[in-house]
Amino acid sequence: xxxxxxCLLGFASVAFGSYAEHALRPAISEEHFRFLMTAVRYNxxxxxxxxxxGLFLHSEAPLAQAPALKWSxxxxxxxxxLFSFSMYVSVTFGIEDLLLLAPFGGVSLMLAWTLLFITxxxxxxxxxxxxxxxx
Numbered sequence: 826x827x828x829x830x831x832c833l834l835g836f837a838s839v840a841f842g843s844y845a846e847h848a849l850r851p852a853i854s855e856e857h858f859r860f861l862m863t864a865v866r867y868n869x870x871x872x873x874x875x876x877x878x879g880l881f882l883h884s885e886a887p888l889a890q891a892p893a894l895k896w897s898x899x900x901x902x903x904x905x906x907l908f909s910f911s912m913y914v915s916v917t918f919g920i921e922d923l924l925l926l927a928p929f930g931g932v933s934l935m936l937a938w939t940l941l942f943i944t945x946x947x948x949x950x951x952x953x954x955x956x957x958x959x960x
Contacts, residue, residue: 827875827878827879827882827898827899827902828876828879828880828883830875830879830902831872831873831875831876831878831879831902832876834868834871834872834875834902834905834906835869835872835873835876837868837872837909837910838865838868838869838872838909839869841861841864841865841868841913842862842865842869845858845861845862845865849861849916849917853916857916860912860915860916860924861912861913861916863912864908864909864910864912864913865909867905867908867909867934868905868909871901871902871904871905871909871934872905874901875898875901875902875905878894878897878898878901879898881894882894882895882898888944888948891944891947891948893940893941893943893944893947894940894941894944896940897937897938897940897941897944898937900933900934900936900937900940901934901937903930903933904930904931904932904933904934904935904936904937905930905934906930907926907927907929907930907933908926908927908930908931908933908934909930911923911924911925911926911927911930912924912927
């Protein structure tokens with residue numbers, strides 16, 4: 826599911842970036858265009874992050890089974906949708922109240938990074954000189 830979400834996020838970033846640049850730019854304010862480009866940039870970055878996590882989750886690595894890692898991947902998807910897509914829809918259709926969802930997306934993304942950090946800390950703790958990483 827994470828890999829499919831990553832693909833959809835990547836597709837949406839290209840499609841909406843193109844739409845914003847070629848169709849919306851002449852019709853919206855410079856401020857709204859900046860909002861959209863920030864949303865597209867975040868969408869692109871987190872599509873790649875989600876893709877990398879999705880590929881890793883499908884690996885045989887023991888760390889791939891870590892619950893915090895799975896939750897991190899899911900929160901990257903949720904955060905991207907809340908952050909970027911709230912801006913896309915808000916600016917495209919003039920629904921200003923949807924911009925209120927963007928901070929929840931940002932918090933979700935910070936939670937995703939925190940969960941990824943927790944996963945890294947647990948992995949670091951589990952690696953001791955007596956247990957070197959597999960070759």
